[in-house]
Every structure is written in C-alpha cells, then in structure tokens.
Amino acid sequence: MSTTRRRFLKAVTGGLALGTGAAATAQRPAQQRPNLLFIMTDQQPPSTLGCYGNRVVRTPHLDRLAAEGMRFDNFHIAGFPCSPSRATMLSGRYPHSHGTIRNDILFAPEVPSLGQILKQAGYDTGYVGKWHLGGSMYRDIKGRKPHDGRWFYRRVASDEGFKFEQIEGGFGEDEPQHGFVDKWAGGWKHYKAYLREVGLGDIVDRIPNLGNHNDWPSAPEGQHMYSKLPEEHHMAAFFAREAAEFIRQRRGSGRPFGLVLSFYGPHLPVAPPKPWDEMYSLEQADLPANHRELLDDKPFAQRRNRRCYKLREWTEEQFRDYTRRYWGYCSYLDAQIGKVLQALSDSGFADNTIVLFTADHGDMIAGHGMIFKLGYCGYDELMRVPLLMRVPRVAAEGSASDALASNVDLLPTLLGLMDVAIPDGVQGESFAEVLSGRRKEFRDAVFCNSGDNCVMVRTEQWKYVLNWKNRDIDELYDMEKDAGELHNLAQEPKYKGTVQRMRGRALTWLEETGHPYAHVIAEKAKQAVEIRLIDASPEVREFKYLGGNEFEMTCVWRVNGPIPGEDKNWSFTQFHNARYATTGTIAFKFTAWPEPPTTQWRKGDEHTVGPVRVEVPGHCGTGKYEVRVGLWNPETKKPPGVLLQGTGNYRIVGELEIEKKGDAITGIRFVPQ
DSSP states (O other), X not given: XXXXXXXXXXXXXXXXXXXXXXXSSOSSOGGXXXXXXXXXXXXXXGGGSGGGTOSSSOOHHHHXXXXXXXXXXXXXXXXXXXXXXXXXXXXXXXXXXXXXXXXXXXXXXXXXXXXXXXXXXXXXXXXXXXXXXXXXXXXXXXXXXXXXXXXXXXXXXXXXXXXXXXXXOOOTTSSOOTTOOSEEEOSSHHHHHHHHHTTOHHHHHHOTTOBTTBOOBSSOXXXXXXXXXXXXGSHHHHHHHHHHHHHHHTTTOOSOXXXXXXXXXXXXXXXXXXXXXXXXXXXXXXXXXXXSOOOTTSOHHHHHOTTTBOTTTSOHHHHHHHHHHHHHHHHXXXXXXHHHHHHHHHTTOGGGEEEEEXXXXXXXXXXXXXXXXXXXXXOHHHHBOOEEEEOTTTSOTTEEEOOOEEGGGHHHHHHHHTXXXXXXXXXXXXXXXXXTTSOXXXXXXXXXXXXXXXXXXXXXXXXXXXXXXXTOOOEEEETTTXXXXXXXXXXXXXXXXXXXXXXHHHHHHHHHTTOTTHHHHHHHHHSOOOOXXXXXXXXXXXXXXXXXXXXXXXXXXXXXXXXXXXXXXXEXXXXXXXXXXXXXXXXXXXEEOOSSOGGGOOTTXXXXXXXXXXXXXXXXXXXXXXXXXXXXXXXXXXXXXXXXXXXXXXXXXXXXXXXXXXXXXXXXXXXXX
C-alpha cells in the first residue's frame, strides 16, 4: 500500500488532529447538532440569479432560499480556479497553505477538511457530484495520455515558485475521499453505471469520455448548443436524486449529517439539456454594460487570450446566445436544487439543517467581451460569487449583507454554527455574527491567489491585482466609481501611492499567511513591465484558387505605429477547423519571413507577404476554416507584442471555404472578414 493511500485511510477513519485551542469534542451531543446541506455549482456568478437582481432569469428555489435566510452581496473566492477554490472552502486555508494551487492536484489527505472533521464529530457524511481534488477527472480511457488519464500533479522542489510534475496515481472522482465515506457519487464511473441501469448504455459505449464536464454537447462553442442527454437523465438530475436519497435515508438514524452537493454546471461547455437551452430568447439576453471592452490598458495576457476574449470574433448574437444558454443552464440547476430542498423538507430536517449555496468561481458571460474564465485578472465576474445561507434561529429571513467576506471563512463559520471544534492551521475567520445581525462589517480586505499567476486584494473602495508571474501590467480599480472595472488606474502617476499601498497589503498578506514564495513574488513585483506594442494589422489582398488542392494568397501588413524591439518575426497564417485539427484547432498553416524584416518596419509602411502557394493537406475535408494571420518569433518562441489594441498576436482575417467530393477537393474560396 502506498504512503499516500495509508494517509488517506488514516484521515477518513479519524486520524485527525483538532485544534488545541478548542474543545477536543463538540460541546453538544451529536444528535442535537444541526445538519449541513452544502450546495455548490461550478462557474456561476451572482448575475445569474433572480435574488441578485436578474429580472429575467428564473431561479425560484434559490430565490426562496435567499428569502428564508441571508444573501451575501460581497462574497469572494480566495483561490482560483476550480480546485484551489474548492480545497479552500473545505479546509479554511489559502491555496498556498493547503497546497492545491492549481487544478488536477491531489488534495493532501493530511490537510484537515470538512468531511474528516464532521465524521470525527459523529456526523454521517456524503459527497455527491464534482470533486476535482483527486487528480485527473477523466480516467480509464484507453490511450489517453499520460497514464490513460490516471495521473495527478505532484509538487517538485524549486526555489523560483511552485512547480509540478505529472505522475501516475490519484483517486479521480470515483472513490470516497477526505472523510466523505457514507455516501459518494461521482460524475465518472457512478454516472456511467447509472446510465446503463436506465437503458442508456449505448451512449456510454459510443462516447468513452462522457461524464463530468462532458455532457454530450450538440455543437462546438460559438454555435447554439445543448446537451443531447435527456433532461431527466442529465448528470445534474442524477446528482439531485442521489443527494435526495441520502437525505431520506438519514431519517431515524439519530445522527446528524453533512452533505455536499456539487454540480458540474453551468461550467463550459454551456450545453443545458432541452428545452432549457431555449428557455430565454436572444432578445431577453441583454449584454452587460462593460461588454464592449477593448482592453487597451489591461494586461497583455488578457488581450492574447483568444479562448476567452471574443469581442472581435463573435457577433452580438453569439454573445446573446451564450448568455441565454447560460441562464437556461442555471434555471435547470435551480430546478434540481428544488428537488433536494423538497426532500429535506419532506424528511423533517428543514428546521435543523444549515443550507448554503455558493459557487467555486464565476464566468465572464460577455463581460469585458469575454466568455469562460481566465487568469491574470481579478474581475468581479470571476472572483465574486453568490452565497446564500439559511441558518434556522440564527439568520433573519430575507436579510442581506454587504460585508466583505471570503470563502476561506466558510469552514470556521460552519464549524462554529455546528458546535464542532476548529482544527489548527485554519486561516479563515467565522462570520457567524454577521449572520445573526450582531455585526455589520467583517473584513476590511479580501485576498485571492489566482492560479499562482497573480494576487488580488479587494477593499471596499479599491481592487488591486499584482500580475507577478510572467510579469505583466498590474491592475487598480476604484470600485466605488468604476464597478464595471473598465478603467485600469495602475499606470496613472496620480495613483502611484494607492498602487504602492495596495501592493504592500498583498505582499504583507503573503508573508503573514506563510506563502513559501513570498520573497520571489516581492522581487517580481519590483520589475518594471516592458510595454511592447506592435500596432500593425494584416489583410488578405489577393487570393486565387489554382485547382485541385492548391491556392495562392498574398497578405499585406499595414504598420500603424512604431515597432519596438529588435526581434525578427515570422508572418504566420493558420487555418482553424477543430474537426480536421492536428494541433489544437489548427488544421494546417504556413509561415514566411517578411521582407524587409519586422525590425525595419516603420509607421505608415505597408509590407507584402506573398504570393504564397499553399497545398491543402489530404486530411482536411469540406467546411469553413477560420483564417488567422499574425507574427511570431521562432527563436524566442514568443509573440512580439500586441498587434492591435485589444487583441492578441494575430488577427482573424476571414474564412477559407473548402468543398470536397470523395477524396478530391473541388473548390476553395476565401471570404474576407
């Protein structure tokens, strides 16, 4: 038996050290303590809930939960993305303390967490849904590399910052972990077994990676998509049934229970089952006020993130469709949550159960022209999440709090309410007095480690983001005047003192909370950011189909501003189609050295690349191929800067349309953007 496995078994069977400053056992007998129903979704911001002011989206069950308890309006995550945030909620520690600072790390069994603590205190414990703390979620797919999906990230020694290697092992989503031993139902093997039980085994056989986040989407993102799974057999419905069953089985046990219900949605792919994908019309799906954001004064990493930043690629209709699908997914999840809350009431537990709802982080949902989630930022769309808490005889019905709080505070708050001792090493603080109304304010600042790339500090007025990894532009926002975070003040001389003060808070927090690389981050923070903007834009001036599988094209670069640096760059052209892709979404490409080289480009110039004769590879079939033209340095393997204000190191110039009959290409044409 491995050392990791022995530690795991010891942890779930009670080998847990409780804090020396608290009672070794709970002060009340187990049967007198409240139950806990902890509900979380994945990647859901407050803007998707009716109780947070959305007048279109329908979430009646969560709205009712808010009406029966307290809604927190200023609640933030302390770790980003999924795994760091989840481990933080369960342990009450910051990511650099519990060690799960990125996804696919094995959450250390020796770190005391909610399931272990409650189990030792006499609770029945259950976990249903997404775990994402046991290494790779997608396991046992033949040929999936590395290790056929059976792997996790293990930290390796480094003096420069956190570094990891992939090694074989981990537990995935399929077995009880961290003390949740009385009930465990995951989205991989357990869900597939369920589908076979209800006669849908053919789907499992046809789609080996079905489960977890793959809920059989009907189309790629950017098109209207839905889950092809029936709504009654979607994994969210499966999880709701499993959770409700666990609750009903507790009747008459004489022991309290702690249950975590964790949904995979509305995380991408944003594919709710029918009819929820069309529950809202395109006209209803209004875009946020900060949608049209050119990112002129934002970190370079944001501008280059083509996966998330879609403003120059997507139409308004695509953003609206993404939004309405997202809202429909949230309404579908609300309906599943309603079934679990009904089971709680029907079983007679509602009056003695703490119920909370939150999310591990948010989604951009068209904010700043983006979708999904991204690093190198601290935007409210991602870092501020919903928190609804119904605590019988503690939280007043229909109450709301704007106190600054963090999800690192959840564990000590819950344990205090449940009269269970808090382990040593917990870094969060209890906000129980906010719940009871005895206290209006809580923290004067909250902090977040974002993927070990940046650190966010948020006070009532200011938000500061220190982008230290791959040193990038920092961010400073006056949240009282600029709630949409459109105007980055970090580079403006008049705010130099505010930047220094907020940076000092970030560095002090890192030291005080024991970040092992606080000194590295402090040194990085001293480095000036080299602003290297290449303000040039390409377009296709000539295109000619030569017959067969060949065509010829000429690109012209228009230089709008001075070109900094001495790098000589390739001009590359890529043709993207995920169906025929060989690398990422690239189906084929070509590159050429521009003459004269980019080091000689001057403002006002136009430089021609081509004509270039191109052969379409045989693996490419009929369809549309997105054409991207950009610059890249093959020696440094880095883009030269930012081609256009608000974009990455390439521009989408149009589409290549290929027609093919059998194995022969019968036509190729270029359609400019």
